[in-house]
Amino acid sequence: MDILVTGGAGFIGSHTCECLLRAGHKVRVFDNMSTGKLSNLKEVRADVDLREADIRDYESLADSCRGMDAVIHLAAVSSVEKSLAEPRSTQHINAGGTLNMIQAAGRQDVRRIVFSSSAAVYGNHPELPKRENSPTQPLSPYGWQKVTGEFYGSFFCRIYRNEFTALRYFNVYGPRQDPSSPYSGVLSIFADKSLRGEPLIIQGDGLQTRDFIHVLDIAEVNLRAVEAGPTPPNILNIATGIETSINHVAEMISTAAAQGSEIRHAAARDNDIHRSFAGIDLMKTYFDYTATIEMNKGVLDLL
Known part of the structure; x- marks a missing residue:
């Protein structure tokens, strides 16, 4: 498959790119390099198509989605603290940028979108373990931005008739x-x-x-999410x-x-x-995977 990885030069993204390439996929990286690093891609730089651009730039994103079979959307400001300090700018990136990606992918007929959500959506609700149907009660703008991304994905993918899966990463x-x-x-x-x-x-x-999970386990789950046959649930916890x-x-x-x-x-x-x-029953069932x-x-x- 041809797969676009937004935030592909970052911490999780670079490991995901390596995992995809080992599995025989073609990889395009979309990253504004604000936190991503070329050094993260040093082992695979010759094997990826790198597009240096920002997810707030819809036209660049749409062009990068062209010809792709799937998108793994990792680009974000992944910080509760920064979302509290800079709620407006992180909203534009985390929610607005995700909407750009979903619409760009839908209009370019990308078959599947895998979205990196977060355990931050659950907040301090007392139910344990946190399950996919547990109430979402975020304690930060970051958590709400991820809830918003999940909504955009599930809503617009019904319109564009493509597939959307949100992976709620716990602590990577x-x-x-x-x-x-x-x-x-x-x-x-x-x-x-x-x-x-x-x-x-x-x-x-x-x-x-x-609930701490190693980045190599996250990369493997990202691979399985794009390769999964029958459409997996819209939301899955990814954790140990x-x-x-x-x-x-x-x-x-x-x-x-x-x-x-x-x-x-x-x-x-x-x-x-x-x-x-x-709670990781859905991850085990649909991806046949345990950390x-x-x-x-x-x-x-x-x-």
């Missing part, structure tokens, strides 16, 4: 996640600080939990189904790093989700 970690970004994931930030011998700062009591506390994460990384690090606690973040882990990389091994990729 792994190589190429930029620890220098203030919006990076806690695992990469802790790993970077541990390598520097700096203390690991936990915001709050550390009892808050997350394992609940891990932030305290445990800090202890695991401090122990795994040669020099270790002191663990400290600071004030809790506003709008922080207390507990989160996924393969255990966290105690996956963190070694960061050290």
